Amino acid sequence: MRSITLLSGLLLLVAAVASRADEPPAELQAELNKLQGLWQDHLGGAEHRNGEEVVRQPVHGGPCFFICGDRLIWLTDDGQPSGREERLTLDIKTDPKRITRTLVLVDGKKVAAAPVHGIYEVTESGLRVQFGLDGGPAPRRFLVGNKPDKEVDGQVWLISRKKLGEK
Numbered sequence: 001m002r003s004i005t006l007l008s009g010l011l012l013l014v015a016a017v018a019s020r021a022d023e024p025p026a027e028l029q030a031e032l033n034k035l036q037g038l039w040q041d042h043l044g045g046a047e048h049r050n051g052e053e054v055v056r057q058p059v060h061g062g063p064c065f066f067i068c069g070d071r072l073i074w075l076t077d078d079g080q081p082s083g084r085e086e087r088l089t090l091d092i093k094t095d096p097k098r099i100t101r102t103l104v105l106v107d108g109k110k111v112a113a114a115p116v117h118g119i120y121e122v123t124e125s126g127l128r129v130q131f132g133l134d135g136g137p138a139p140r141r142f143l144v145g146n147k148p149d150k151e152v153d154g155q156v157w158l159i160s161r162k163k164l165g166e167k
Contacts, residue, residue, distance in 0.1 A: 024070075031092050034122045035067045042158040048143050049133060051150035058158050072101065083108035089115075096121060098138055099129065118157070129157040 024032065044058030064075045067088070074084040085105040091098040096119040103113035117138040118131035132138050132154055139154035 028090060028092055031090055031097075031122075032070065032088075035088070035127065036069075038064060038066050038162045038164060039127070039159050040064045040162045042160065045156035045158040046143060046145060047133070047155045048148050049153050051148050053146070053148040055145075064162055071104075090120075096142060101131075118154075126161045127159055129159065130154045131157060 041062045041064070042058035042060070043062040044056040046056070047054045063077075064079070066073045066075060070088050072086040072088055074082045074086075076082045083105060084103070084107070086101045087104050089100040089102070091100075099118050099120045100115045101118070102115040103111055105111065114135050116131050116135065118129055119138050119142065120130075121128040121142070128142070130139050130143055136153065139152050141152060143149070143152060143154050143156060
């Protein structure tokens with residue numbers, strides 16, 4: 001009888017530790033909380049490649065996505081989940097902070113895709129994100145407009161926070 005009680009207690013302890021392992025540390029959770037909500041992609045921005053800059057004009061009314069937990073969920077034009085999801089991984093110990101997007105669902109089906117590495121900064125007006133090019137590493141520092149740098153390749157992701165019901 002005692003061994004059954006001990007075994008039951010051990011199983012409860014293992015379950016408690018396992019459930020805590022799924023939870024991000026408090027500091028990381030606080031950073032993830034800053035990203036939660038509705039965002040809009042403006043399909044523009046700048047790209048720096050080999051010391052040259054290409055600028056694309058932003059598009060108003062670009063696609064929206066919702067960040068919930070560690071998931072980036074792309075939405076259809078009518079605001080419904082599109083079936084395309086990405087997992088976000090943050091590294092808040094680096095300077096600048098790093099973000100990785102990994103596609104996990106397409107048309108509601110699981111996929112295995114290469115991660116896209118970037119850097120980010122939460123600002124008063126939203127989020128500043130820049131990704132490496134062609135599956136490459138994250139930029140080491142933020143790109144500066146009109147100042148191409150041969151040592152820093154990357155792409156600026158133009159996004160802004162969106163309010164529900166806002167057109």
